[in-house]
Amino acid sequence: MAVKKIRNISFAGAGNVAIHLAPAMAGAGFRIRHIFSRTAAHAQSLADFTGSIASTDPGIIDDTTDLLLLAIPDQAIGEFASGLKKAGRYNGLIAHTSGTCPLSAISEHFGAAGVFYPLQTFSRFSTPEIRKVPVCIEADSVETETLLRQVATGISDDVRVIDSEHRALLHLSAVFACNFPNHLYVIASRILKQAGIGEDILLPLIRETALRLGDTDPLLLQTGPAVRGDLTTMQRHLHLLEDQPSILQIYKILSESIQEFEKYNKTSDIS
Amino acid sequence: MAVKKIRNISFAGAGNVAIHLAPAMAGAGFRIRHIFSRTAAHAQSLADFTGSIASTDPGIIDDTTDLLLLAIPDQAIGEFASGLKKAGRYNGLIAHTSGTCPLSAISEHFGAAGVFYPLQTFSRFSTPEIRKVPVCIEADSVETETLLRQVATGISDDVRVIDSEHRALLHLSAVFACNFPNHLYVIASRILKQAGIGEDILLPLIRETALRLGDTDPLLLQTGPAVRGDLTTMQRHLHLLEDQPSILQIYKILSESIQEFEKYNKTSDIS
Numbered sequence: 255m256a257v258k259k260i261r262n263i264s265f266a267g268a269g270n271v272a273i274h275l276a277p278a279m280a281g282a283g284f285r286i287r288h289i290f291s292r293t294a295a296h297a298q299s300l301a302d303f304t305g306s307i308a309s310t311d312p313g314i315i316d317d318t319t320d321l322l323l324l325a326i327p328d329q330a331i332g333e334f335a336s337g338l339k340k341a342g343r344y345n346g347l348i349a350h351t352s353g354t355c356p357l358s359a360i361s362e363h364f365g366a367a368g369v370f371y372p373l374q375t376f377s378r379f380s381t382p383e384i385r386k387v388p389v390c391i392e393a394d395s396v397e398t399e400t401l402l403r404q405v406a407t408g409i410s411d412d413v414r415v416i417d418s419e420h421r422a423l424l425h426l427s428a429v430f431a432c433n434f435p436n437h438l439y440v441i442a443s444r445i446l447k448q449a450g451i452g453e454d455i456l457l458p459l460i461r462e463t464a465l466r467l468g469d470t471d472p473l474l475l476q477t478g479p480a481v482r483g484d485l486t487t488m489q490r491h492l493h494l495l496e497d498q499p500s501i502l503q504i505y506k507i508l509s510e511s512i513q514e515f516e517k518y519n520k521t522s523d524i525s
Numbered sequence: 526m527a528v529k530k531i532r533n534i535s536f537a538g539a540g541n542v543a544i545h546l547a548p549a550m551a552g553a554g555f556r557i558r559h560i561f562s563r564t565a566a567h568a569q570s571l572a573d574f575t576g577s578i579a580s581t582d583p584g585i586i587d588d589t590t591d592l593l594l595l596a597i598p599d600q601a602i603g604e605f606a607s608g609l610k611k612a613g614r615y616n617g618l619i620a621h622t623s624g625t626c627p628l629s630a631i632s633e634h635f636g637a638a639g640v641f642y643p644l645q646t647f648s649r650f651s652t653p654e655i656r657k658v659p660v661c662i663e664a665d666s667v668e669t670e671t672l673l674r675q676v677a678t679g680i681s682d683d684v685r686v687i688d689s690e691h692r693a694l695l696h697l698s699a700v701f702a703c704n705f706p707n708h709l710y711v712i713a714s715r716i717l718k719q720a721g722i723g724e725d726i727l728l729p730l731i732r733e734t735a736l737r738l739g740d741t742d743p744l745l746l747q748t749g750p751a752v753r754g755d756l757t758t759m760q761r762h763l764h765l766l767e768d769q770p771s772i773l774q775i776y777k778i779l780s781e782s783i784q785e786f787e788k789y790n791k792t793s794d795i796s
Contacts, residue, residue, distance in 0.1 A: 433749030464735030478704030
Protein backbone atom coordinates (compact mmCIF):
# COMPACT_ATOMS: atom_id res chain seq x y z
CA MET A 255 0.00 0.00 0.00
CA ALA A 256 1.55 3.25 -1.17
CA VAL A 257 -0.72 5.64 0.74
CA LYS A 258 1.11 7.51 3.51
CA LYS A 259 -1.70 9.84 4.47
CA ILE A 260 -5.45 9.77 3.90
CA ARG A 261 -6.83 12.60 1.76
CA ASN A 262 -9.78 11.16 -0.15
CA ILE A 263 -12.45 9.08 1.56
CA SER A 264 -15.35 7.27 -0.10
CA PHE A 265 -18.41 5.69 1.47
CA ALA A 266 -20.35 2.57 0.63
CA GLY A 267 -23.70 3.19 2.28
CA ALA A 268 -25.62 6.41 2.83
CA GLY A 269 -27.59 5.47 5.94
CA ASN A 270 -27.49 6.83 9.49
CA VAL A 271 -23.79 6.07 10.05
CA ALA A 272 -22.58 7.60 6.77
CA ILE A 273 -24.75 10.71 7.05
CA HIS A 274 -23.07 11.52 10.36
CA LEU A 275 -19.50 10.41 9.59
CA ALA A 276 -19.11 11.83 6.08
CA PRO A 277 -19.93 15.46 6.96
CA ALA A 278 -17.74 15.24 10.08
CA MET A 279 -14.83 14.02 7.96
CA ALA A 280 -15.46 16.70 5.33
CA GLY A 281 -15.44 19.23 8.19
CA ALA A 282 -12.10 17.83 9.38
CA GLY A 283 -10.54 18.55 5.98
CA PHE A 284 -10.88 15.20 4.24
CA ARG A 285 -12.29 15.15 0.74
CA ILE A 286 -15.32 12.92 0.39
CA ARG A 287 -14.88 11.45 -3.08
CA HIS A 288 -17.65 8.94 -3.86
CA ILE A 289 -20.86 7.94 -2.16
CA PHE A 290 -22.26 4.60 -3.19
CA SER A 291 -25.75 3.50 -2.18
CA ARG A 292 -28.23 1.15 -3.79
CA THR A 293 -30.79 3.90 -3.19
CA ALA A 294 -29.96 6.69 -5.66
CA ALA A 295 -31.71 9.43 -3.68
CA HIS A 296 -29.77 8.60 -0.50
CA ALA A 297 -26.44 8.60 -2.34
CA GLN A 298 -27.26 11.86 -4.11
CA SER A 299 -28.42 13.71 -1.01
CA LEU A 300 -25.29 12.82 1.00
CA ALA A 301 -23.07 13.53 -2.04
CA ASP A 302 -24.65 16.97 -2.49
CA PHE A 303 -24.09 17.71 1.19
CA THR A 304 -20.41 16.71 1.11
CA GLY A 305 -19.43 17.80 -2.42
CA SER A 306 -19.00 14.23 -3.64
CA ILE A 307 -20.02 12.06 -6.58
CA ALA A 308 -23.01 9.80 -6.03
CA SER A 309 -23.51 6.41 -7.63
CA THR A 310 -25.60 3.26 -7.36
CA ASP A 311 -22.70 1.35 -8.91
CA PRO A 312 -19.88 0.40 -6.49
CA GLY A 313 -17.63 0.09 -9.57
CA ILE A 314 -17.30 3.87 -9.53
CA ILE A 315 -14.84 3.62 -6.62
CA ASP A 316 -11.27 3.68 -7.93
CA ASP A 317 -7.78 4.44 -6.67
CA THR A 318 -8.45 8.16 -6.40
CA THR A 319 -9.87 7.04 -3.02
CA ASP A 320 -7.41 6.46 -0.17
CA LEU A 321 -9.89 4.98 2.28
CA LEU A 322 -13.20 3.29 1.58
CA LEU A 323 -15.55 3.08 4.54
CA LEU A 324 -18.25 0.42 4.43
CA ALA A 325 -21.27 1.77 6.29
CA ILE A 326 -23.57 -0.99 5.07
CA PRO A 327 -25.49 -3.80 6.84
CA ASP A 328 -23.27 -6.41 8.53
CA GLN A 329 -24.50 -9.26 6.34
CA ALA A 330 -23.54 -7.35 3.18
CA ILE A 331 -19.94 -6.52 4.18
CA GLY A 332 -18.13 -9.71 3.10
CA GLU A 333 -19.91 -9.99 -0.22
CA PHE A 334 -19.44 -6.30 -1.01
CA ALA A 335 -15.69 -6.48 -0.33
CA SER A 336 -15.35 -9.61 -2.46
CA GLY A 337 -17.27 -8.06 -5.39
CA LEU A 338 -15.26 -4.84 -5.20
CA LYS A 339 -11.99 -6.77 -5.22
CA LYS A 340 -13.08 -8.68 -8.32
CA ALA A 341 -14.05 -5.44 -10.10
CA GLY A 342 -10.36 -4.56 -9.65
CA ARG A 343 -10.53 -0.75 -9.84
CA TYR A 344 -9.92 -0.17 -6.13
CA ASN A 345 -6.95 -1.57 -4.23
CA GLY A 346 -6.63 0.87 -1.34
CA LEU A 347 -7.45 0.72 2.32
CA ILE A 348 -10.89 -0.58 3.26
CA ALA A 349 -12.60 -0.47 6.66
CA HIS A 350 -16.06 -1.32 7.90
CA THR A 351 -17.97 0.55 10.58
CA SER A 352 -19.76 -2.40 12.20
CA GLY A 353 -19.81 -3.25 15.89
CA THR A 354 -20.16 -6.98 15.36
CA CYS A 355 -18.61 -7.94 12.02
CA PRO A 356 -15.08 -9.32 12.51
CA LEU A 357 -12.11 -7.75 10.71
CA SER A 358 -11.57 -11.05 8.89
CA ALA A 359 -14.76 -10.48 6.84
CA ILE A 360 -12.85 -7.91 4.78
CA SER A 361 -9.19 -8.69 5.45
CA GLU A 362 -9.57 -11.91 3.48
CA HIS A 363 -10.32 -9.84 0.37
CA PHE A 364 -8.20 -6.71 0.78
CA GLY A 365 -4.54 -6.37 1.65
CA ALA A 366 -5.09 -3.31 3.82
CA ALA A 367 -8.17 -3.71 5.97
CA GLY A 368 -9.48 -2.34 9.22
CA VAL A 369 -12.45 -1.43 11.37
CA PHE A 370 -13.64 2.09 12.10
CA TYR A 371 -16.48 1.67 14.61
CA PRO A 372 -18.00 4.81 16.09
CA LEU A 373 -19.72 3.86 19.36
CA GLN A 374 -22.86 5.94 19.08
CA THR A 375 -26.51 5.64 18.17
CA PHE A 376 -27.13 7.42 14.91
CA SER A 377 -30.60 8.48 13.90
CA ARG A 378 -31.68 10.91 11.23
CA PHE A 379 -33.52 12.82 13.98
CA SER A 380 -30.45 13.95 15.92
CA THR A 381 -26.80 14.82 15.54
CA PRO A 382 -24.56 13.72 18.39
CA GLU A 383 -21.43 15.69 19.15
CA ILE A 384 -18.96 13.75 16.99
CA ARG A 385 -15.78 14.89 18.79
CA LYS A 386 -17.01 13.06 21.91
CA VAL A 387 -17.99 9.86 20.12
CA PRO A 388 -15.48 7.07 20.89
CA VAL A 389 -14.06 5.70 17.64
CA CYS A 390 -12.85 2.10 17.99
CA ILE A 391 -10.28 1.11 15.43
CA GLU A 392 -8.73 -2.21 14.53
CA ALA A 393 -6.24 -2.87 11.75
CA ASP A 394 -4.41 -5.67 10.00
CA SER A 395 -1.06 -3.87 10.27
CA VAL A 396 0.70 -1.03 12.04
CA GLU A 397 0.60 0.97 8.81
CA THR A 398 -3.18 0.59 8.45
CA GLU A 399 -3.68 1.46 12.12
CA THR A 400 -1.71 4.69 11.67
CA LEU A 401 -3.88 5.68 8.72
CA LEU A 402 -7.16 4.88 10.48
CA ARG A 403 -5.96 6.74 13.55
CA GLN A 404 -5.27 9.80 11.39
CA VAL A 405 -8.89 9.85 10.23
CA ALA A 406 -10.32 8.98 13.66
CA THR A 407 -8.43 11.72 15.51
CA GLY A 408 -9.57 14.13 12.80
CA ILE A 409 -13.16 13.77 13.95
CA SER A 410 -12.99 12.51 17.57
CA ASP A 411 -11.09 13.14 20.81
CA ASP A 412 -11.60 9.53 21.91
CA VAL A 413 -9.87 6.96 19.70
CA ARG A 414 -9.29 3.44 21.03
CA VAL A 415 -7.79 0.30 19.55
CA ILE A 416 -10.19 -2.58 20.19
CA ASP A 417 -9.94 -6.02 18.56
CA SER A 418 -12.84 -7.95 17.00
CA GLU A 419 -13.53 -10.10 20.08
CA HIS A 420 -13.67 -7.15 22.48
CA ARG A 421 -15.64 -5.08 19.98
CA ALA A 422 -18.36 -7.76 19.97
CA LEU A 423 -18.64 -7.46 23.76
CA LEU A 424 -18.62 -3.67 23.53
CA HIS A 425 -21.42 -3.81 20.99
CA LEU A 426 -23.40 -6.13 23.27
CA SER A 427 -23.00 -3.71 26.18
CA ALA A 428 -24.15 -0.88 23.90
CA VAL A 429 -27.39 -2.75 23.25
CA PHE A 430 -27.99 -2.75 27.03
CA ALA A 431 -26.95 0.90 27.39
CA CYS A 432 -28.89 2.32 24.44
CA ASN A 433 -31.33 0.08 22.51
CA PHE A 434 -32.97 -1.41 25.59
CA PRO A 435 -33.28 1.86 27.59
CA ASN A 436 -34.83 3.49 24.51
CA HIS A 437 -37.38 0.69 24.33
CA LEU A 438 -38.21 1.25 28.00
CA TYR A 439 -38.80 4.94 27.16
CA VAL A 440 -41.29 3.70 24.54
CA ILE A 441 -43.12 1.66 27.19
CA ALA A 442 -43.06 4.57 29.68
CA SER A 443 -44.55 6.86 27.00
CA ARG A 444 -47.25 4.35 26.26
CA ILE A 445 -48.27 4.10 29.92
CA LEU A 446 -48.52 7.91 30.08
CA LYS A 447 -50.43 8.12 26.81
CA GLN A 448 -52.98 5.64 28.16
CA ALA A 449 -53.29 7.78 31.32
CA GLY A 450 -53.66 10.98 29.29
CA ILE A 451 -50.56 12.56 30.85
CA GLY A 452 -48.21 14.60 28.64
CA GLU A 453 -45.07 12.56 27.91
CA ASP A 454 -42.79 15.59 28.31
CA ILE A 455 -43.18 15.16 32.08
CA LEU A 456 -40.61 12.31 31.94
CA LEU A 457 -37.83 14.19 30.15
CA PRO A 458 -36.07 15.66 33.22
CA LEU A 459 -36.14 12.24 34.89
CA ILE A 460 -34.76 10.43 31.85
CA ARG A 461 -32.03 13.03 31.41
CA GLU A 462 -31.01 13.05 35.07
CA THR A 463 -30.76 9.23 35.05
CA ALA A 464 -28.34 9.36 32.11
CA LEU A 465 -26.42 12.50 33.09
CA ARG A 466 -25.63 11.59 36.69
CA LEU A 467 -23.52 8.65 35.54
CA GLY A 468 -19.81 9.20 35.40
CA ASP A 469 -17.72 8.94 38.53
CA THR A 470 -20.30 6.83 40.35
CA ASP A 471 -21.00 3.14 39.74
CA PRO A 472 -24.62 2.90 38.44
CA LEU A 473 -25.18 0.16 41.04
CA LEU A 474 -24.99 2.86 43.73
CA LEU A 475 -27.40 5.09 41.79
CA GLN A 476 -30.20 2.53 41.65
CA THR A 477 -33.46 3.87 43.05
CA GLY A 478 -37.06 2.63 42.98
CA PRO A 479 -39.23 0.00 44.62
CA ALA A 480 -37.21 -3.08 43.57
CA VAL A 481 -33.92 -1.96 45.11
CA ARG A 482 -35.76 -0.82 48.27
CA GLY A 483 -37.57 -4.16 48.49
CA ASP A 484 -40.89 -2.28 48.52
CA LEU A 485 -43.17 -5.21 47.74
CA THR A 486 -46.40 -3.24 48.25
CA THR A 487 -45.53 -0.78 45.47
CA MET A 488 -44.33 -3.59 43.21
CA GLN A 489 -47.61 -5.45 43.72
CA ARG A 490 -49.54 -2.28 42.83
CA HIS A 491 -47.47 -1.88 39.66
CA LEU A 492 -48.03 -5.49 38.62
CA HIS A 493 -51.73 -4.98 39.17
CA LEU A 494 -51.70 -1.88 36.92
CA LEU A 495 -50.02 -3.94 34.18
CA GLU A 496 -52.20 -7.04 34.39
CA ASP A 497 -53.80 -6.42 30.99
CA GLN A 498 -50.42 -6.03 29.28
CA PRO A 499 -48.69 -9.40 29.76
CA SER A 500 -45.48 -8.71 27.85
CA ILE A 501 -44.84 -5.40 29.64
CA LEU A 502 -45.73 -7.07 32.94
CA GLN A 503 -43.13 -9.74 32.15
CA ILE A 504 -40.48 -7.07 31.52
CA TYR A 505 -41.38 -5.43 34.84
CA LYS A 506 -41.00 -8.72 36.71
CA ILE A 507 -37.77 -9.81 35.13
CA LEU A 508 -36.01 -6.45 35.51
CA SER A 509 -37.21 -6.06 39.11
CA GLU A 510 -35.90 -9.53 39.95
CA SER A 511 -32.57 -8.73 38.34
CA ILE A 512 -32.29 -5.46 40.30
CA GLN A 513 -32.89 -7.39 43.51
CA GLU A 514 -30.38 -10.07 42.54
CA PHE A 515 -27.66 -7.47 41.88
CA GLU A 516 -28.52 -5.65 45.10
CA LYS A 517 -28.20 -8.85 47.12
CA TYR A 518 -24.79 -9.47 45.57
CA ASN A 519 -23.81 -5.85 46.17
CA LYS A 520 -24.75 -6.03 49.86
CA THR A 521 -22.91 -9.32 50.28
CA SER A 522 -19.80 -7.74 48.78
CA ASP A 523 -20.10 -4.78 51.18
CA ILE A 524 -19.95 -7.11 54.15
CA SER A 525 -17.12 -9.36 53.00
CA MET B 526 -57.27 26.14 58.46
CA ALA B 527 -56.22 29.72 59.12
CA VAL B 528 -53.02 29.73 57.05
CA LYS B 529 -53.26 32.02 53.99
CA LYS B 530 -49.66 31.73 52.89
CA ILE B 531 -46.89 29.24 53.63
CA ARG B 532 -43.87 30.67 55.47
CA ASN B 533 -42.54 27.87 57.68
CA ILE B 534 -42.04 24.35 56.35
CA SER B 535 -41.00 21.29 58.36
CA PHE B 536 -39.86 17.89 57.15
CA ALA B 537 -40.47 14.41 58.45
CA GLY B 538 -37.65 12.41 56.89
CA ALA B 539 -34.10 13.44 56.03
CA GLY B 540 -33.40 11.05 53.15
CA ASN B 541 -32.74 11.68 49.45
CA VAL B 542 -36.02 13.52 48.83
CA ALA B 543 -35.75 15.85 51.84
CA ILE B 544 -32.07 16.65 51.28
CA HIS B 545 -32.93 17.96 47.81
CA LEU B 546 -36.30 19.63 48.55
CA ALA B 547 -35.48 21.37 51.86
CA PRO B 548 -32.47 23.37 50.56
CA ALA B 549 -34.41 24.29 47.40
CA MET B 550 -37.27 25.60 49.52
CA ALA B 551 -34.89 27.48 51.82
CA GLY B 552 -33.36 28.99 48.69
CA ALA B 553 -36.83 30.06 47.52
CA GLY B 554 -37.35 32.05 50.73
CA PHE B 555 -39.25 29.56 52.88
CA ARG B 556 -38.07 29.03 56.42
CA ILE B 557 -37.28 25.40 57.18
CA ARG B 558 -38.42 25.04 60.77
CA HIS B 559 -38.00 21.44 61.98
CA ILE B 560 -36.35 18.34 60.57
CA PHE B 561 -37.50 15.08 62.07
CA SER B 562 -35.68 11.82 61.37
CA ARG B 563 -35.33 8.63 63.37
CA THR B 564 -31.63 8.87 62.55
CA ALA B 565 -30.27 11.78 64.63
CA ALA B 566 -27.23 12.37 62.40
CA HIS B 567 -29.38 12.68 59.26
CA ALA B 568 -31.78 15.12 60.94
CA GLN B 569 -28.90 17.19 62.32
CA SER B 570 -26.95 17.38 59.08
CA LEU B 571 -29.97 18.57 57.06
CA ALA B 572 -31.01 20.95 59.87
CA ASP B 573 -27.52 22.49 59.97
CA PHE B 574 -27.61 22.94 56.21
CA THR B 575 -31.00 24.68 56.24
CA GLY B 576 -30.84 26.56 59.56
CA SER B 577 -33.48 24.37 61.17
CA ILE B 578 -34.03 22.48 64.41
CA ALA B 579 -33.34 18.74 64.29
CA SER B 580 -35.15 16.12 66.30
CA THR B 581 -35.71 12.38 66.51
CA ASP B 582 -39.08 13.10 68.15
CA PRO B 583 -41.92 13.98 65.74
CA GLY B 584 -43.66 15.65 68.75
CA ILE B 585 -41.37 18.65 68.22
CA ILE B 586 -43.50 19.74 65.25
CA ASP B 587 -46.05 22.33 66.37
CA ASP B 588 -48.21 25.05 64.87
CA THR B 589 -45.23 27.32 64.17
CA THR B 590 -45.10 25.12 61.03
CA ASP B 591 -47.45 25.99 58.14
CA LEU B 592 -46.71 22.96 56.02
CA LEU B 593 -45.34 19.59 57.08
CA LEU B 594 -43.88 17.50 54.27
CA LEU B 595 -43.64 13.75 54.81
CA ALA B 596 -40.58 12.51 52.96
CA ILE B 597 -40.67 9.09 54.60
CA PRO B 598 -41.19 5.54 53.28
CA ASP B 599 -44.66 4.89 51.80
CA GLN B 600 -45.55 2.24 54.38
CA ALA B 601 -44.84 4.66 57.25
CA ILE B 602 -46.99 7.55 55.98
CA GLY B 603 -50.41 6.54 57.38
CA GLU B 604 -49.12 5.56 60.80
CA PHE B 605 -46.98 8.68 61.09
CA ALA B 606 -49.93 10.96 60.27
CA SER B 607 -52.16 9.14 62.74
CA GLY B 608 -49.57 9.37 65.55
CA LEU B 609 -48.92 13.04 64.89
CA LYS B 610 -52.64 13.80 64.98
CA LYS B 611 -52.95 12.05 68.35
CA ALA B 612 -49.99 14.01 69.76
CA GLY B 613 -52.15 17.06 69.05
CA ARG B 614 -49.48 19.77 68.78
CA TYR B 615 -49.73 20.16 64.98
CA ASN B 616 -52.96 20.88 63.14
CA GLY B 617 -51.71 22.54 59.97
CA LEU B 618 -51.36 21.44 56.38
CA ILE B 619 -49.73 18.08 55.78
CA ALA B 620 -48.54 16.62 52.48
CA HIS B 621 -46.61 13.52 51.51
CA THR B 622 -44.06 13.28 48.70
CA SER B 623 -44.78 9.73 47.52
CA GLY B 624 -45.49 8.64 43.98
CA THR B 625 -47.69 5.73 44.97
CA CYS B 626 -49.32 6.46 48.33
CA PRO B 627 -52.89 7.75 47.83
CA LEU B 628 -53.95 11.09 49.30
CA SER B 629 -56.47 9.25 51.50
CA ALA B 630 -53.62 7.79 53.60
CA ILE B 631 -53.22 11.20 55.25
CA SER B 632 -56.49 12.99 54.51
CA GLU B 633 -58.27 10.59 56.87
CA HIS B 634 -56.18 12.00 59.73
CA PHE B 635 -55.71 15.67 58.86
CA GLY B 636 -58.25 18.27 57.78
CA ALA B 637 -55.89 19.89 55.30
CA ALA B 638 -53.95 17.28 53.34
CA GLY B 639 -52.23 17.01 50.01
CA VAL B 640 -49.53 15.43 47.91
CA PHE B 641 -46.32 17.13 46.80
CA TYR B 642 -44.62 14.63 44.49
CA PRO B 643 -41.46 15.72 42.70
CA LEU B 644 -40.98 13.48 39.66
CA GLN B 645 -37.26 12.93 39.82
CA THR B 646 -34.68 10.39 40.94
CA PHE B 647 -32.88 11.68 43.99
CA SER B 648 -29.54 10.26 45.01
CA ARG B 649 -26.97 11.65 47.42
CA PHE B 650 -24.48 11.48 44.54
CA SER B 651 -26.10 14.11 42.34
CA THR B 652 -28.21 17.25 42.44
CA PRO B 653 -30.75 17.60 39.65
CA GLU B 654 -31.79 21.05 38.51
CA ILE B 655 -34.82 21.53 40.76
CA ARG B 656 -36.51 24.27 38.70
CA LYS B 657 -36.96 21.73 35.89
CA VAL B 658 -38.29 18.95 38.11
CA PRO B 659 -42.06 18.49 37.55
CA VAL B 660 -43.87 18.82 40.88
CA CYS B 661 -47.19 16.95 40.91
CA ILE B 662 -49.64 18.25 43.46
CA GLU B 663 -52.97 16.95 44.68
CA ALA B 664 -55.11 18.48 47.42
CA ASP B 665 -58.25 17.85 49.41
CA SER B 666 -59.56 21.38 48.77
CA VAL B 667 -59.05 24.42 46.58
CA GLU B 668 -57.50 26.22 49.53
CA THR B 669 -54.93 23.47 50.13
CA GLU B 670 -54.16 23.31 46.41
CA THR B 671 -53.44 27.05 46.36
CA LEU B 672 -51.01 26.70 49.27
CA LEU B 673 -49.21 23.70 47.76
CA ARG B 674 -48.99 25.50 44.44
CA GLN B 675 -47.37 28.48 46.18
CA VAL B 676 -44.58 26.23 47.49
CA ALA B 677 -44.26 24.22 44.27
CA THR B 678 -43.92 27.28 42.00
CA GLY B 679 -41.34 28.61 44.46
CA ILE B 680 -38.97 25.79 43.52
CA SER B 681 -40.11 24.54 40.08
CA ASP B 682 -41.25 25.89 36.71
CA ASP B 683 -43.34 22.75 36.07
CA VAL B 684 -46.24 22.30 38.49
CA ARG B 685 -49.08 19.94 37.57
CA VAL B 686 -52.22 18.82 39.36
CA ILE B 687 -52.41 15.02 39.18
CA ASP B 688 -54.80 12.87 41.20
CA SER B 689 -53.86 9.70 43.10
CA GLU B 690 -54.94 7.29 40.37
CA HIS B 691 -52.98 9.07 37.62
CA ARG B 692 -50.01 9.57 39.93
CA ALA B 693 -49.79 5.79 40.39
CA LEU B 694 -49.57 5.37 36.60
CA LEU B 695 -47.04 8.19 36.37
CA HIS B 696 -44.92 6.51 39.03
CA LEU B 697 -45.12 3.23 37.14
CA SER B 698 -43.95 4.92 33.95
CA ALA B 699 -41.09 6.51 35.92
CA VAL B 700 -39.91 3.03 36.92
CA PHE B 701 -39.65 2.18 33.21
CA ALA B 702 -37.99 5.51 32.38
CA CYS B 703 -35.46 5.59 35.22
CA ASN B 704 -35.05 2.56 37.50
CA PHE B 705 -34.98 -0.01 34.70
CA PRO B 706 -32.66 1.94 32.34
CA ASN B 707 -30.28 2.48 35.27
CA HIS B 708 -30.26 -1.27 35.90
CA LEU B 709 -29.44 -1.85 32.24
CA TYR B 710 -26.49 0.56 32.66
CA VAL B 711 -25.36 -1.70 35.53
CA ILE B 712 -25.49 -4.74 33.22
CA ALA B 713 -23.70 -2.87 30.41
CA SER B 714 -20.93 -1.86 32.86
CA ARG B 715 -20.56 -5.42 34.02
CA ILE B 716 -20.16 -6.72 30.46
CA LEU B 717 -17.43 -4.11 29.86
CA LYS B 718 -15.72 -4.84 33.18
CA GLN B 719 -15.54 -8.53 32.26
CA ALA B 720 -14.03 -7.55 28.88
CA GLY B 721 -11.52 -5.21 30.54
CA ILE B 722 -12.83 -2.16 28.65
CA GLY B 723 -13.11 1.19 30.48
CA GLU B 724 -16.77 1.88 31.30
CA ASP B 725 -16.46 5.57 30.43
CA ILE B 726 -16.63 4.54 26.77
CA LEU B 727 -20.43 4.18 27.13
CA LEU B 728 -21.15 7.64 28.55
CA PRO B 729 -21.61 9.54 25.23
CA LEU B 730 -23.93 6.77 24.00
CA ILE B 731 -26.04 6.74 27.17
CA ARG B 732 -26.29 10.52 27.15
CA GLU B 733 -27.20 10.78 23.48
CA THR B 734 -29.94 8.15 23.94
CA ALA B 735 -31.52 10.23 26.71
CA LEU B 736 -30.89 13.69 25.27
CA ARG B 737 -32.26 13.11 21.78
CA LEU B 738 -35.73 12.50 23.20
CA GLY B 739 -38.12 15.39 23.10
CA ASP B 740 -39.98 16.24 19.94
CA THR B 741 -39.56 12.75 18.50
CA ASP B 742 -41.49 9.64 19.59
CA PRO B 743 -38.89 7.20 21.06
CA LEU B 744 -40.43 4.49 18.84
CA LEU B 745 -38.89 6.29 15.84
CA LEU B 746 -35.52 6.54 17.59
CA GLN B 747 -35.14 2.82 18.17
CA THR B 748 -31.88 1.45 16.78
CA GLY B 749 -30.04 -1.86 17.17
CA PRO B 750 -30.27 -5.45 15.95
CA ALA B 751 -33.79 -6.23 17.26
CA VAL B 752 -35.54 -3.39 15.44
CA ARG B 753 -33.55 -4.16 12.26
CA GLY B 754 -34.46 -7.85 12.54
CA ASP B 755 -30.74 -8.69 12.42
CA LEU B 756 -30.98 -12.28 13.66
CA THR B 757 -27.29 -13.07 13.07
CA THR B 758 -26.16 -10.35 15.49
CA MET B 759 -28.82 -11.32 18.02
CA GLN B 760 -27.66 -14.94 17.88
CA ARG B 761 -24.06 -13.80 18.49
CA HIS B 762 -25.21 -11.74 21.48
CA LEU B 763 -27.15 -14.64 22.96
CA HIS B 764 -24.08 -16.81 22.53
CA LEU B 765 -21.93 -14.24 24.40
CA LEU B 766 -24.44 -14.30 27.27
CA GLU B 767 -24.89 -18.06 27.54
CA ASP B 768 -23.13 -18.27 30.91
CA GLN B 769 -25.33 -15.52 32.41
CA PRO B 770 -28.88 -16.89 32.24
CA SER B 771 -30.71 -14.01 33.90
CA ILE B 772 -29.05 -11.37 31.71
CA LEU B 773 -29.67 -13.59 28.68
CA GLN B 774 -33.34 -13.71 29.65
CA ILE B 775 -33.49 -9.89 29.82
CA TYR B 776 -31.87 -9.68 26.39
CA LYS B 777 -34.43 -12.07 24.91
CA ILE B 778 -37.50 -10.51 26.45
CA LEU B 779 -36.55 -6.92 25.59
CA SER B 780 -35.58 -7.86 22.04
CA GLU B 781 -38.91 -9.65 21.57
CA SER B 782 -40.77 -6.63 22.90
CA ILE B 783 -38.87 -4.27 20.55
CA GLN B 784 -39.86 -6.48 17.63
CA GLU B 785 -43.48 -6.65 18.80
CA PHE B 786 -43.72 -2.85 19.02
CA GLU B 787 -42.01 -2.47 15.65
CA LYS B 788 -44.47 -4.85 14.02
CA TYR B 789 -47.35 -2.87 15.48
CA ASN B 790 -45.70 0.39 14.40
CA LYS B 791 -45.29 -0.83 10.81
CA THR B 792 -48.88 -2.09 10.70
CA SER B 793 -50.07 1.32 11.88
CA ASP B 794 -48.01 3.01 9.17
CA ILE B 795 -49.79 1.01 6.49
CA SER B 796 -53.33 1.29 7.80
